[in-house]
Amino acid sequence: MTKASGRRSRRPTMVDVAREAGVALSTVSRVVNQDPTVGPEFARRVQTAIDTLGYRPDEQAQQLRRGTSRTIGMAAREMSARNPLLAEFERGAYASGLTVFAASTADDVERERTVVLSMARRGFDGVVLEPIGPDHSYLAPEIATGLAVVAVDRPVAGPETDAVLADNAAGIDMAYRQLAAHGHSRIAYIGDHERIFTGRARAAAFRACLSADGRAVTGLVHTGETVQHRIDVAMRAVLSAETAATALVTGNVTTTFAVLTYLAAEVPPERRPALVGFDDFPLASLLDPPVTVISQDSMAMAHAALNLMTARLAAPERPLETVTVPVSLIARGSGERPPVH
Template identity: 55%
Template sequence: MSQARGGNGGRPKRPTMVDVAREAGVALRTVSRVVNNDPTVGPEYLAKVEAAIAALNYHPDERARQLRTGVAGTIGAAVRRIAEVNPELAAIERTARASGLTLLAASTDFDEAREREILISMCRQRLDGIIVEPFGENHGYLQPELEAGMPLVAMDRPMSGISVDCVMSDNAAGIGMAFHHLHQHGHRRIAYIGDSERVYSGRDRAAAFRAALGAHGEPVEGLVHPGDISAERVAAALDTALHGPDPATALVTGNMDSTLAVLRCLGPEAASRLAIVGFDEVPLADLLQPALTVVAQETSKIGQTAVELLRARMADPARPVQTVIVPVTLKVRGSGEVKA
């Protein structure tokens, strides 16, 4: 077996197609056809080239293939967090892998400047497409990338300032389910504590809760508390909602972080006496006393749909922009059934 050597006689250099052609005793073009899965290569030549590839431990130059075809076989995902369990990201990776795509993921960590930096970097790497769990208030800076043909899909909320495909949960229906469930159990003073309205989902869910109050003839004042998720802010909201002259007897929390902050602030004993329905599944929710009733998102479906939308956009850049709304489910476990 021949072996390619470095010019200084030291460490062997990475074998090339020229080396494979020499080892197999065939033309360079034949090696290229085998590497690119050309079905017209005769079985005799195919066997020779494959044997030479195995003998030299040859691997095609991925960068050269990308330059030749213009296809990287890699998509990006910019999500808010990857340092914790992220079922949507797991679904993206699983669906991408099944489609023959490699995933490059990065965490924006709820930082608008970092989100912009990551997205611009991904665009410059000429990935085949990017899935974004957007946080920033304006993504207009990506318009030139869209016009240059970069496929983008928003997940969990739309991107602002540009028009791209989007997949997200039915926020309004989920809040309506939570409110109606508590109302059915006799609660008339129901409060809401959720995420900041700077965030699309926080704004959407708070608006849906205000609409539910209005539809039942209930006042909004003192019952709707969106804002940044901090222990101090959540404690103040709970004090207003639960200790005023006409205290709430039930609570809807707007996302997982809100739910966890509320439970920590209340403590086990107070939480067990208050009817609570959380938006988003919460780890170990079934181990609480009572177990936590939640509006569960189909996170795997959202991640899978995001990849499907991206692949459709990659295949047909001119297709109409599409928004997919994924249904949510009320999981009744006990905390939302505490009577008024």
């Protein structure tokens, strides 16, 4: 899918703000640097001009004034061991003469905003983002003035950007059909909160599988926060004696871990349901039984993200592009168990 991108304008400067507000450049500088001695009327006029023009402070210029960047580098031996997409992207970027400085957003909306805006205002050419927040409108002024953004795993909510997505619907369909092919007619889904793009897409795909088979959705789809307590409650519901599910599809690796934790503590091995998890993980083949998974192609997603980023940097006006990367099913045993009656 492609969409045309708009032309990028020059980034507003403090000179523009001063002209808009009808004040001296030094007054703008004092307001931007939070000088408490600026009169309230001047401060109001400057802030109104900042909002009108979409001015963003240049952090590099502020660093020169302060004599400090308020930024710490960390050159760790390994930062991307738990994120194969980042590891592959780093390798490709280095080979292309690009340097990657990565920071964790820790699934925190405000931290994501702070990290991304800091990167933009430190003069980064582009940002590859695994979006978390429900609104990324704060990125629009940065994109308009030259920041290249590539969203990975889920799209940005707000301004349109290049994006790399996994084929979520196909993956859920593979998981459901694998379990159905091994005799399961009562299959339940436990997944992430549906405010998240991937959680919403995967839950919708599972409901579509049930509907296509003429099965009721009631009691078989449980979504929400990926915390152990919530998933324990969902597991008790789907494994209740009257309507017990004989098979499960889990919507992401965090949910898979929580489900496996519950099964190990609460369900004897011979009574455990069949399981297919979305996302592969390093120890999946070592468990008993080994875990059948829907595997995202991290290498292909990283290469696609790097290609989109380098293409955007070379041609800022090129049409926006979304790349959907196929997924695959790895059958290891847990998804091939027959129903337990």
